[in-house]
Every structure is written in structure tokens, then in C-alpha cells.
Amino acid sequence: MTSDSRFDQQEFNDRLRTRTVGVRNEVIAGPVSDWTTDFSHAEPEWAADPYPIQDDLRQRCPIAHTERFGGAWLPTRYEDIAAIAYDTDRFSSRAIVVSNVRPPLELAPVGGVPPISSDPPFHHDARKLLLPAFTKSAVAHLEPETREFCHSLIDGLAGQDVVDAAHDYAQHIPTRVIARMLGFPPEDGPHFREFVESALEGVNLPPEERIPRMEKLFGYLLAQIRDHVDNPRDDLTTYLINAELYGSKLEPGHVAGTMSLLLIAGIDTTWSAIGASLWHLARTPADRERLVADPSLLPAAMEEFLRAYAPVTMARLVKEDMRWNGVDMKADDWVLLSFPAANRDPAQFDQAGEVVIDREVNRHAAFGLGIHRCVGSHLARMELRVALEVWLERFPNFSLADPAAVRWATGQVRGPRTLPLRIDRP
Amino acid sequence: MKVKIDPERCQGHGRCYDLAPGLFHDDEEGYGQVTGDGVVPPGEEHTARLAVSNCPERAIDIL
Numbered sequence: 014m015t016s017d018s019r020f021d022q023q024e025f026n027d028r029l030r031t032r033t034v035g036v037r038n039e040v041i042a043g044p045v046s047d048w049t050t051d052f053s054h055a056e057p058e059w060a061a062d063p064y065p066i067q068d069d070l071r072q073r074c075p076i077a078h079t080e081r082f083g084g085a086w087l088p089t090r091y092e093d094i095a096a097i098a099y100d101t102d103r104f105s106s107r108a109i110v111v112s113n114v115r116p117p118l119e120l121a122p123v124g125g126v127p128p129i130s131s132d133p134p135f136h137h138d139a140r141k142l143l144l145p146a147f148t149k150s151a152v153a154h155l156e157p158e159t160r161e162f163c164h165s166l167i168d169g170l171a172g173q174d175v176v177d178a179a180h181d182y183a184q185h186i187p188t189r190v191i192a193r194m195l196g197f198p199p200e201d202g203p204h205f206r207e208f209v210e211s212a213l214e215g216v217n218l219p220p221e222e223r224i225p226r227m228e229k230l231f232g233y234l235l236a237q238i239r240d241h242v243d244n245p246r247d248d249l250t251t252y253l254i255n256a257e258l259y260g261s262k263l264e265p266g267h268v269a270g271t272m273s274l275l276l277i278a279g280i281d282t283t284w285s286a287i288g289a290s291l292w293h294l295a296r297t298p299a300d301r302e303r304l305v306a307d308p309s310l311l312p313a314a315m316e317e318f319l320r321a322y323a324p325v326t327m328a329r330l331v332k333e334d335m336r337w338n339g340v341d342m343k344a345d346d347w348v349l350l351s352f353p354a355a356n357r358d359p360a361q362f363d364q365a366g367e368v369v370i371d372r373e374v375n376r377h378a379a380f381g382l383g384i385h386r387c388v389g390s391h392l393a394r395m396e397l398r399v400a401l402e403v404w405l406e407r408f409p410n411f412s413l414a415d416p417a418a419v420r421w422a423t424g425q426v427r428g429p430r431t432l433p434l435r436i437d438r439p
Numbered sequence: 440m441k442v443k444i445d446p447e448r449c450q451g452h453g454r455c456y457d458l459a460p461g462l463f464h465d466d467e468e469g470y471g472q473v474t475g476d477g478v479v480p481p482g483e484e485h486t487a488r489l490a491v492s493n494c495p496e497r498a499i500d501i502l
């Protein structure tokens with residue numbers, strides 16, 4: 014029997030149920046007819062290569078629209094994307110993953126997964142709870158263990174000429190690190206991948222299929238929480254169970270919501286960044302050779318990979334009907350906040366479409382802009398750097414084994430999910 | 440030359456203390472802080488400019 018009544022099964026499930034209701038719209042899927050009026054980030058064409066589409070839209074129709082998802086906008090200029098990220102008065106974070114359900118208004122300003130789903134003023138306080146655990150110096154403690162783990166993954170690939178760098182390397186690194194920070198059993202990793210896919214991919218699946226998947230995730234989290242209530246330990250789960258805001262312990266949905274955010278935001282994103290960097294190096298021997306010869310270039314190169322292959326697109330909901338930069342936005346329209354498109358705007362970056370691994374001026378927005386700046390950015394940078402250092406040290410020579418077999422994730426987090434690389438051993 | 444961080448704009452991206460650790464450090468929440476009085480020692484001007492030109496929030500000013 015768990016002593017903390019916030020996490021009694023029945024009570025917790027009842028509260029959870031309220032968050033799965035919302036306003037549904039008709040699902041429209043299938044090939045895009047015109048990217049300016051019918052765009053979709055959930056189709057294979059976008060997943061395979063969104064950059065030419067974004068570049069074309071930026072010139073022809075810088076705020077594109079679609080009737081899909083019940084109505085959504087896609088700005089592609091840095092300036093517009095930054096303006097929306099900073100304008101928390103008119104754009105809400107009540108939902109940040111576009112789907113065919115708009116969560117109920119009453120969910121604001123907390124949202125289902127604070128602080129990413131929160132609006133001011135609540136957002137600030139929910140975010141503040143997390144910041145100390147994610148500073149550069151706090152995450153530095155995890156570096157030796159992360160490095161050792163990367164080496165053990167490479168050891169496991171011994172004897173193979175072709176390896177799947179996304180599936181057998183990149184994926185496992187953030188999974189292991191976040192499980193460690195939350196205090197979850199390391200062998201549960203494969204479940205996390207399933208949770209991530211159900212939260213971020215398949216946004217056009219019917220709610221009848223999506224809801225049970227979310228319930229599975231929250232069922233897992235509740236079991237972990239109850240175990241931590243009974244056996245407190247030095248990790249983020251125990252920290253969140255005991256944390257207080259405004260003089261009382263957090264709402265149970267806040268504890269579980271933040272845990273699910275850390276799990277999902279921590280894994281897919283970093284996995285994508287590591288994979289996309291390796292994909293670039295596999296097909297660009299000149300950059301690979303330069304980095305192998307001079308590892309001190311890695312920090313600058315990493316920022317350039319984050320700019321050019323930014324994995325994360327967020328979303329906002331329009332608060333009220335308004336005319337905004339030449340278009341008529343309606344209350345509850347989605348707005349995709351494409352940091353990848355912002356990062357390739359030639360008005361903001363020289364040689365925006367090219368990867369320049371020693372770029373000196375690089376104000377990229379891969380980790381967002383404004384109050385929601387990625388809490389995990391220092392952790393992600395540590396993981397990405399260590400993952401690339403170890404890979405390049407162990408496998409200085411590699412190339413794409415089968416370019417046609419590379420598969421990219423569909424949806425708002427984009428990175429390679431299948432990445433066969435040929436390893437040339439000396 | 441002197442550097443200054445606008446705390447209203449800074450969101451703790453940490454590019455400043457990554458690129459110019461002699462001039463900036465983080466506080467316990469990861470926000471950027473100028474070390475000492477912010478006067479850039481001779482020879483560090485380039486590093487200072489590098490931090491300015493990589494801050495995504497344009498929160499650093501050179502005075």
C-alpha cells in the first residue's frame with residue numbers, strides 16, 4: 014500500500030481520464046495536393062526530405078496553411094518563428110504536438126506535461142523546479158558513465174561490417190541516460206521506445222488507438238512513482254514526488270506529466286541528433302576526415318549539425334481570432350513552430366542550405382527560443398558530443414551502406430530511425 | 440571592451456559560458472552570468488565577440 018494518497022490507482026486514473034477528452038476533428042491523410050494550402054508533416058514525402066519543401070514555401074508562401082488537423086499554419090521564416098516563440102500572450106503551449114484532438118481549454122495554463130505544455134505565469138515555476146538538475150555542471154557528472162556506455166555499445170558491434178547506427182547505437186544512449194536520471198530500471202529501455210513512438214508518431218491514428226497507448230505509458234509511470242514513494246532514492250522521480258509549489262506538493266498529474274515529458278523529450282530528440290550527425294558524416298567524407306584529424310572542431314561541428322538537421326518542431330495553439338502577419342488565424346488553429354525551417358532561412362544565416370562545420374556565427378534555434386528553451390539542452394549536448402567522440406575514435410572510416418534504406422521518422426521529431434553504415438576496419 | 444548580459448532576454452542556452460569560459464559562467468539554474476566586472480582582458484576580444492554572435496537570444500551586449 015502506497016502511503017502517498019496522490020498516487021492511489023483509482024484516484025490517479027480518474028484524474029488522467031479528464032485529460033484525454035477534447036475537441037476532435039475529421040482526420041485527413043494521404044498525399045499532399047499543394048504544400049501552400051494542404052501541407053502535412055505527417056506524410057512520407059516530408060519525412061524523407063522536408064528542406065526543399067520548406068525552402069520553396071519560404072519564398073512563395075511564408076505562412077502556409079492546411080485544413081488537415083482541423084486547421085494549421087506553417088511559418089518558415091526565422092523572423093516569424095521567433096516572433097511566435099516569444100509571443101506567449103497570443104500563442105498557447107496547451108498542446109505542442111499537432112494531432113486531431115485539441116485538449117480542453119481548462120488544461121491551460123498547466124497543460125498535460127508541464128512545463129512544455131504550460132503558459133505563463135505557471136510555466137516559470139514549473140520550469141524552475143527542473144533547472145538545477147539540468148545545468149552544464151550537473152550533467153557533467155553523467156559524462157564518464159555515458160562514455161563508458163557508448164564504448165560498450167561499440168564493443169557489441171564487433172565483427173559486423175554493416176551496422177544500423179540509429180537502431181543499434183544512437184537510440185540507446187539517451188534512453189540509458191534518462192532512465193538513470195529518473196531512476197527507472199535500465200532494462201526497461203525497449204518500452205520507452207514504444208512510448209516515444211506512440212506520443213510523437215502516428216498522429217493521424219484514431220483516438221481509440223492513441224488513448225490506450227497513452228494509458229500504458231501513464232500506467233508504467235504510476236508503477237514507478239509508487240515504487241519510489243515506498244523506496245525513495247536520489248533521482249528525479251523521488252525529487253518530483255517531494256517537490257513543492259506554492260506551499261504544497263505537486264498535483265499527481267504534474268508529477269507524472271513531467272516524468273513523461275522528460276522520458277519522451279529526452280529520448281527521441283537526442284537519438285535523432287546523433288543519428289543525423291552520423292548520417293551527414295557518412296555521406297560527406299571531407300567533413301569526416303577533417304573531424305577525425307582535428308577533434309577540436311567537434312564542438313563547432315556539432316552546433317552546425319544541430320542547426321542544419323534540427324530534430325525538433327514544436328506547435329502552439331492560437332488563442333483568439335486575429336490577423337497575424339498577413340494571414341487570418343482563428344482561435345484554436347495549430348501553428349507549427351519549425352525550428353528546422355528557421356535554421357535554414359537565408360535571411361538569418363549565410364550559406365543557410367550548406368553544412369559548414371566550422372561556422373563561427375551560429376545563432377541557431379534547435380533548442381527553441383524564449384521561455385521554453387530546452388531544459389535538456391546541456392544534457393543533449395553532452396550526449397551528442399560523447400556519442401560522436403566515441404564513434405569517431407572507434408570507427409574513423411564509415412560510409413552509407415545503402416542510401417535507399419535510410420528511414421527517417423515522420424512527425425515533429427525528425428531523425429534517422431534506420432541507418433545502415435558500412436564500417437571500414439583497418 | 441566590456442560584456443553585459445540582459446537577464447530579461449537570457450534563457451540559459453549557455454553558448455556564452457561554452458565558448459568564452461573565461462568571461463562567463465552559469466548560475467545554479469543555468470542562466471549566463473558575467474564573471475567579475477565584465478571587462479574583457481586584452482587578447483580575449485575575439486572570444487567575447489564569438490559569445491555575442493552565438494547567443495540565440497541576442498542577450499549579450501558589448502559596451
Ligand code: HEM
Pocket residue numbers: 098106109128129130140143187191274275276278279280282283286323324325326327328352378379380381382384385386387388389390392393
Ligand atoms: C538534441 C536534442 C534535443 C533537442 C533538439 C530539443 C529541442 C527542444 C525544443 C525545441 C524545445 C522547446 C519547446 C517549445 O518551444 O515549445 C525543448 C523543450 C524541452 N526539452 Fe528538449 N530537446 C532535446 C533534448 C532534450 C533532453 C535530453 C531533455 C531532457 C531529458 C529535454 C527536455 C526538454 C524539456 C523539459 C523542455 C521543456 C522546457 C520548457 O517548456 O520550459 N530535451 N526541447
Ligand code: SF4
Pocket residue numbers: 444448449450451452453454455456469470471472493494495496497498499
Ligand atoms: S548564450 Fe545567451 S541566452 Fe545563453 S546563457 Fe549566455 S547569455 Fe544567456
